[in-house]
Amino acid sequence: MIEVTDLTKRYAGRTAVAGISFAVNRGEIVGLLGPNGAGKSTTMRILSTFLPATSGTVRVAGYDVFHESAEVRRRIGFMPENNPLYLEMRVREYLKFRARLKGLGWARSRSRVDTVMEQCGLTDVRRRIIGQLSKGYRQRVGLADALVHEPELIILDEPTIGLDPNQIRSVRQLIKSLAGNHTVLISTHILPEAEMMCSRMLIMFDGKILAADTPENLQRVMAGSSQVIAEIAAPAEALRQAWLDIPEIEQFDVSAAEGEFQRCALTPREGHDLRPQIFELARQRGWPLRELTRSRHSLEDIYVQVTKRSEEEEEG
């Protein structure tokens, strides 16, 4: 669906995107993950034909975004950053206007607008002026607009930014429901969000793609160094001995928590999940276990991890 080869975008004196390549297959939901200023929005603007690339080629559904821009635009639904809308228009009026702009006939635009309003939960506010709607509803209007002409590819730039948790949940569900029929490219800087929605993630940093994999695989790579915290009520000495006996534990630290409990921070060797073993140990010895968690990785950790890896590869 999307083929990006050696895409570079330079603004005056600054490289926003530095020679990235990736491909997205039909029906996938792909997350473009990265901190602010990583080049996500620029990449999306180029994909949506709004900006030209400095060099490299981008093809969407087999059409070049620069030379066959009209064909590409017919096939994409794009929701830019901050979801700009005509605030003085009414919801239904706006969606009909957008449907007509995207080349839908009169009758078809009517039925499609009704369908997407239903799909995005906008039926109750169809006569309201967009400027008076809450941010969550506006976001849904933007999504409905991106969907209205049944595009093959939907590009959403930060679709959940600035929403409250309930609104985020409903927007995520909506996006998940698009899988299969549409190809979706979403940008976000929230890792769990990408994990939840996407079948594949591209991690962008400083204009480059550092990693491209499924959330599970990325998580596994990360898990290699993630600590497991276990709080067990047992004598500290016995715990230390137990940890020494498990070969998969590289490092451990036992400190006293309140009461009889000891707080153990355990670092596994590459790629191991220690949790089942710890549970088994506590069960066998009859030690009460009140907490067993693996610290989750924040996006920052992943960047640190991935950048470290790529530096090592370069050096090696």
Added chain:
Amino acid sequence: MNIYLTLARRELAALFLSVTGYIIISAVTLLIGLGFVVLLTNLGTDPTPVPVTEMFYDTYFFWLIVLIAGPVITMRLFALEKSAGTYETLMTTPVSDFEVVAAKFSTALIFYLVMWLPLLACLLVVGHYTSQPGALDPGTVTGTYLGIVLVGALFISLGCFASALSRTQMSAAIISFVLGMCLFALGFLVDNLPVTAQWQNSFVSYFGLFSHMRDFARGVVDTRAVVFYVTLTLVFLFLTLRAVESRRWK
């Protein structure tokens, strides 16, 4: 064509369903009214051979309206979409740049013409109360309105160009006002040049907005003037189109 109509409808709605649109219309109506008062004082009681339309044009309220209303109507066309970000949603739909420019220009021109309707009422009042049956000749009225359309088209296309260049409405308004003032000032130059028939002189005389308008207000339609306005309007529309396309060159 369908896309053009859809765009034009939304542009018209944005102009006529907003408070700004009505503020512009009210302000212009006030200026036309003031011009009308001045005109009535000038008319006095003595008979005069000068057509009423020319007298109105001579009050200079006319130029005030054109110079200010042009930038005010056009400043939002592209600049507002850019600053609000809707330019991105608009240009990523399968619309052509030409359709966008055509829709924005034509609706601004329609708004400008609606804005001038109160003048017709003023002229009718004069026509009704005058003792001379020939005071309000249909020819002079048509000529005046033709002039208004042509001058308007030029200033609106100029404003479109300024707006397509700018990111904020304020800078769009300033650019188009300055460009408009330059054209306007050329008119002074023409009026004050020595009447020696040199080529510079005849060249500059094409830019004599005052003399063009005076002719139109007398009911004289000079094809040179018509060609001048139409050509310059097309030039600015072409530049607007290039400015809209320019995001693909960057």
